[in-house]
Amino acid sequence: MLWLAHERYGFVYWVVGFLGLTWLSTLFFGRAREDGPQTRGERVKRGLASYLTRVLYQETLFFLLPFYAYSTVVPSWNLGLLVLLAVLAVLACLDLVFDRWLRTSPVFSLVFFASVAFAALNLLLPMLLSLDPALATPAAGVGALLTALPLAARGELRSVRATLGLGAAALATLGLVLGFPQLVPPVPLRLQAVQFAAALDRETLEPVDPIGEEATLAELDGRLVVLARVFAPAAMPARVSVDWYRDDEPLRSSREVRITAHAGGFRLWDVLRPDSGEMEPGLYRVVLRTAGGRAFGSSRLRLREGG
Numbered sequence: 551m552l553w554l555a556h557e558r559y560g561f562v563y564w565v566v567g568f569l570g571l572t573w574l575s576t577l578f579f580g581r582a583r584e585d586g587p588q589t590r591g592e593r594v595k596r597g598l599a600s601y602l603t604r605v606l607y608q609e610t611l612f613f614l615l616p617f618y619a620y621s622t623v624v625p626s627w628n629l630g631l632l633v634l635l636a637v638l639a640v641l642a643c644l645d646l647v648f649d650r651w652l653r654t655s656p657v658f659s660l661v662f663f664a665s666v667a668f669a670a671l672n673l674l675l676p677m678l679l680s681l682d683p684a685l686a687t688p689a690a691g692v693g694a695l696l697t698a699l700p701l702a703a704r705g706e707l708r709s710v711r712a713t714l715g716l717g718a719a720a721l722a723t724l725g726l727v728l729g730f731p732q733l734v735p736p737v738p739l740r741l742q743a744v745q746f747a748a749a750l751d752r753e754t755l756e757p758v759d760p761i762g763e764e765a766t767l768a769e770l771d772g773r774l775v776v777l778a779r780v781f782a783p784a785a786m787p788a789r790v791s792v793d794w795y796r797d798d799e800p801l802r803s804s805r806e807v808r809i810t811a812h813a814g815g816f817r818l819w820d821v822l823r824p825d826s827g828e829m830e831p832g833l834y835r836v837v838l839r840t841a842g843g844r845a846f847g848s849s850r851l852r853l854r855e856g857g
Contacts, residue, residue, distance in 0.1 A: 559677070559738065559783035559784075561613075562617070562673060562674060562677060562738075562783075563674075563677075563678070565610065565613065565614075565670050565673075565674060566674060566678075568606070568610060569610065569666075569667065569670050571606070572602075572603075572606040572607060572610065573667075573697055573701070575599075575602045575603075575606065576599065576602065576603050576606075576663075576701055577700060577701060600649045600652075600653075603652065604642055604645065604648060604649070607642055607662070607663075607666050608639060608642035608643060610666055610670065611635055611638055611639035611642060611666060611669075612639050614635065614666075614669045614670060614673065615632070615635055615636060615639065617673055617737055617738060618631065618632050618635060618669065618673075618735055618737060619632060620737075620738075620740040621735035621736060621737045621738070621739060621740045621846045621847075622735045622846075623735075623837065623845040623846065623847065623848045626732075626837075626845040626848075627730075627732045627733050627845075628732065628733055628734055628735040628844065628845060630733060631669075631733060631734055631735065632735070634665060635665065635669055638662055638665055638666070641662075656702045656703060656715065656716040656719075657702075657715050657716060657719045659698075659701060659702035660698050660699065660702035660716060660719050660720060660723070661719065661723070663694075663697070663698035663701045663702060664694045664695055664697075664698035664702075664720075664723055665694075667690075667693065667694035667697050667698055668690050668691055668693075668694035668727070671686075671689070671690035671693050671694055672686060672687055672690040672734065672737060673737045673738055675689060675690055676737075676738060676784070676786045677738060677783060677784040677786070680784065680785055680786045680787070681786065681787075682786065682787045682788055682789065682841070683736035683737070683739065683786075683788060683840055683841075683844070684731070684736075684789065684840065684841040684842055687727065687731055687734050687736075688727060688728050688731075690727075691723075691724055691727030691728060692724070695720055695723060695724055699716075699720060702716060703716060731841075731842030731843070731844055732842055732843040732844050732845070734844060735844065735845075735846055736788070736840040736844045736846050738782060738783050738784075739780055739781070739782055739788060739811070739840065739846050740780070740781050740846060740847065741778060741779075741780060741781075741838055741846060741847020741848070741849070742779045742780060742781040742815060743778070743779040744776060744777070744778050744779075744836070744847075744849035745757045745760045745776070745777045746760065746761050746765070746774060746775065746776055746849075746851045747759060747760045747761060747775045747777070748761070748769060748770045748771050748773065748774070748775065749771070749773075749775060750775045750777065750819055750821070755777070755817055755819060756777070757775060757777050761851070763850070763851060763852065764851070764852045764853075764854065765851065765852075765853055765854075766853070766854055766855070766856040767828075767829055767830075767831060767853055767854070767855060767856070768856065770829050770853070772823065772824070772827055772828055772829060773821055773822060773823045773829070774821070774822045774829060774834065774851075774853075775819065775820075775821050775822075776792065776819065776820055776821075776822075776836050776849075777817060777818075777819045778792070778817065778818045778819070778836070778838055778847065778849075779815060779816075779817055780811070780815045780816055780817070780818060780838070780847070781814070781815040782811035782812070782813070782814070782815045782816065783813065784813050785810065785811065785812050785813055786810070786811050787808065787809070787810050787811070788808075788809050788810075788811055788840055788841075789806045789807065789808050789809070789840060789841040790806070790807055790809055790818055790838060790839070790840055791803060791804050791805065791806045791807065791838075791839050791840075792804040792818065792820040792836055792837070792838060792839075793836065793837045793838075793839060794820075794822050794834065794835075794836055795834070795835040795836075795837070796830065796832045796833065796834050796835075797832045797833055798833075798835075801822065801824075802822060804820045806841065818838070820836075822834075829853060830853075831853050831854050831855050832852075832853060833850060833851075833852050834850065834851045834852070834853060835848060835849070835850045835851075836848065836849055836850075
């Protein structure tokens, strides 16, 4: 699945049918009662439900992981979602633990089913409907919660405490998605390449005399230009800005630019001109963000003294 996902965005559309099949099979086969005596047919039915749930969701998670890895910045807040998806993918491989938690804990079931559905919808909606990631993420959160609740509560909730726990988990999940968008990578956007230079050709939007990962102050004329190439697999709108840092201290944030990304992506450039008129030595870093402060790309350049 990891190999299949590598640079193969065309296969992402199949996730729609794949997730639909997974959801229906989990909802249908998962209705077997677990309390009281069970016939051999009921045990087979429950075992089949567990197997289908484990395999289908496991493969979906491993398929989605590379796409989120492409759009995750280290370090950033959205690293947490990538780690969560990786942990859930590994748990889905642990048959006994995964099966027991899924059957006995409505909260774990909700977190698991909602996370998988959200990760898939958050990737699919911008590609299928040409939605801005800022709109696709809350829509994916609501859709994931609506589809996860029937699966998490498909058995009988044995107590008021379990019902309240499931409700609290649902509200917390929705609150995180809607209130903290920076926790979610703005897939399918991802940074493809970055070039630093002392100047930019405004007609061709190409850097003039680009520099590598390290340069001297003498190579610059009191300013530093960055040109970023961003990949997008389909036409979609986006709002993008560039943040500058020197030795992890914020220097400047560009204005947010509205861009309609064509299939294949777009280019974005910005210029850093210090108020003092002179560049200072240090480790410079640029971070690309979409609306809501969601980072999806970063690059570094070290400037040192010398002629």
